[in-house]
Every structure is written in C-alpha cells, then in structure tokens.
Amino acid sequence: MPRVSDEHLAARRQQILDAAYTCFSRNGFHSTSMQDVIAEANLSVGAVYRYFKSKTDLVTAIAEAALEGAEDVFGELTAHEPPLPLAEAMDRALGFADSQTGPRGALRIAIQVWAESLRDPALAAFVAEKYGRFRALFAGLARRAQENGELPADADPDAIGAALFGMVPGFALQRILANGPDRKTYAEAIRVLLKG
Known part of the structure; x- marks a missing residue:
C-alpha cells in the first residue's frame, strides 16, 4: 500500500477544519454535530x-x-525596532483585529470559543494560557514605552498591558455585535486616552 504524503495528510486535516469552521459559523458549536462536519467535508x-x-x-x-x-x-509589535509609540502599536493591533471581524474572520469564531470555554475546562485552560501570553506581549509594549519615557517610570506595565490588550477584543466585539465604531475612530480615542 503506498504511503500517504505529509502534504496530503495536512490538506485533508485542513479540509476538515474548513468544513468545521463553516458549520460552526453557520450554526454555532452546540448546534453543529460531527455528522454535520462530516457531510460538509464530504x-x-x-x-x-x-x-x-x-x-x-x-x-x-x-x-x-x-x-x-x-x-x-x-509579538511583532512588541519586538519592533525602533519601539513603536503605544498609539501606533495599538492602531496596528486594531488593524489586525479589524481584518478578523468579517464573515470568515477568526474573531467571529473566537466569540464562540470564549463562550464554550466557560463550560469546557480544557478549552478554558487553553484560552487562559493564550490570553495570558497576549497580555504579556502588551505588557512588553508598556515596558518599552516606559523605557522611552512615554509612560511614567512608576506605572505598572503588567496592569497597563492588560488594559491595552483588553481594548483589542473590546473593539472586535463592538465591530461584530454593534457594527461600530470604525478602526480610525477607536484608534483616535485610544490616542486621546494615552495622552491623558
């Protein structure tokens, strides 16, 4: 029997994930069965x-x-050389989030993941670990802003990083659930807050 190539295996796995994504987007996690995914994947x-x-x-x-x-x-925003001003870094983070709010955007599925993580301990652990890493990256942005004199030396970079990161899913939720505000308006509001 001929050996199946790694490329074929990866393509088949992606075919199943694409089918699941379509089903979950259309019907939600709870209303989608494995049979639905199997049929969608053909x-x-x-x-x-x-x-x-x-x-x-x-x-x-x-x-x-x-x-x-x-x-x-x-991660790229945190490692950027020279360090980005916080307002610019946030604008770029919002740009990514905005690109993921459309009909096939990852953040539409992320909302369902957040809800499901309240019921599924394994998924909750995954989400907590991933979002902890995101907060740490934003804390890195805050530390670099402190080093550049953009933030006060006595500010808590971990707390600021958590607040900055919180603005990104907050923006995405508003875009998806309430059709606004747009990225430019939200980014300008963040710029004003950071000057505060």
Whole structure:
C-alpha cells in the first residue's frame, strides 16, 4: 500500500477544519454535530475521526487556528525596532483585529470559543494560557514605552498591558455585535486616552 504524503495528510486535516469552521459559523458549536462536519467535508466518518476524535478536538483546533495569527502580530509589535509609540502599536493591533471581524474572520469564531470555554475546562485552560501570553506581549509594549519615557517610570506595565490588550477584543466585539465604531475612530480615542 503506498504511503500517504505529509502534504496530503495536512490538506485533508485542513479540509476538515474548513468544513468545521463553516458549520460552526453557520450554526454555532452546540448546534453543529460531527455528522454535520462530516457531510460538509464530504468525507467518510472514518476519515474525519482519524484526525479528530471528537467535536471538542475540532473546537480546540479551530480555537488554536483562530488565535495563532494574533500572537504573531502582537509579538511583532512588541519586538519592533525602533519601539513603536503605544498609539501606533495599538492602531496596528486594531488593524489586525479589524481584518478578523468579517464573515470568515477568526474573531467571529473566537466569540464562540470564549463562550464554550466557560463550560469546557480544557478549552478554558487553553484560552487562559493564550490570553495570558497576549497580555504579556502588551505588557512588553508598556515596558518599552516606559523605557522611552512615554509612560511614567512608576506605572505598572503588567496592569497597563492588560488594559491595552483588553481594548483589542473590546473593539472586535463592538465591530461584530454593534457594527461600530470604525478602526480610525477607536484608534483616535485610544490616542486621546494615552495622552491623558
């Protein structure tokens, strides 16, 4: 029997994830069954279960995919040379968030992940770990702003990082659930607050 290539295995796994994403976006996590995903992927039961043993495994994989791009973007902002002014770093973070609020955007699924993490301890641990890393990256932005004299030397960079990070999902929730404000307006409001 010929060996299946790694590329084929990765493509099949992605096919299943794409089908799950479509189902979860259309019907939500709770109303989507594994049978729905199998039908959407147009694969056999065995083919899907070879990659994902349960719906929880699918939800976790979708959550990982939804959040991995954010970590890359936030990490680049923290490591940028020369250090970005906080207002500019926040504008770039908002730009990423804004790009993820559309119909196929990762933040639409992230909202469902947040809700599901309240019920699923394993998913809750994943979300807490991931968001802890995001807060740490934003705390890194705050530390660099302190070093550059943009923030007071006695300010708590961890607290400021948590507040700055909180503005990003806050913006995304408003874009998705309340159709606004737009990125430019929100970024300008942050700029004003940072001057405060």
